[in-house]
Amino acid sequence: MKKFLENKKVVLVIFGVLLLFAVFIFLFAGRFLDYSQKPVHSDVLIVLGGGGEEREIAAGHLFKSGFAKHVILSDGGSRFNPSLAYADQEKRWLLEGGIPESVIIADRKSRSTYANAVIGLQIMKHKHFRSATVISSTYHMRRAKYIFDKVFGGQAITLR
Secondary structure: OHHHHHHHHHHHHHHHHHHHHHHHHHHHHHHHHOOOOOOOOOOEEEEOOOOOHHHHHHHHHHHHOOOOOEEEEEOOOOOOOOOOOHHHHHHHHHHHOOOOHHHEEEEOOOOOHHHHHHHHHHHHHHHOOOEEEEEOOHHHHHHHHHHHHHHHOOOOOEEO
């Protein structure tokens, strides 16, 4: 019986530590995932698709504030349903917000953040853009930064 009680105490201690760890992660994970920087002027804003209208609102605000002269809309559509073209919806939101159609470049091929980076780099090289500000949701930025840094590594392009 004594050995069982000792094992029970160990189990309770382990459970308590795991519970505290889970609470800590729950409370502070957002701070780790959030990767925000103050906006600076860039040649282009790259808006990652699939996150809803918040990303386009941010892009519209930055564009109207003079932080960029062009916008790349990355589709982010479902790889399981290629007919979903988020870039077209995003473009409508920007047009409704007063962004001129002539500055919007729609990437309708991307189906992942990695593809957003690869195709975004191709567009930037084609258009001779030297700097970009990537726009996504705060919870997605650290992952997006990691992917874009890998894809854009070694290029003479400044990313924010």
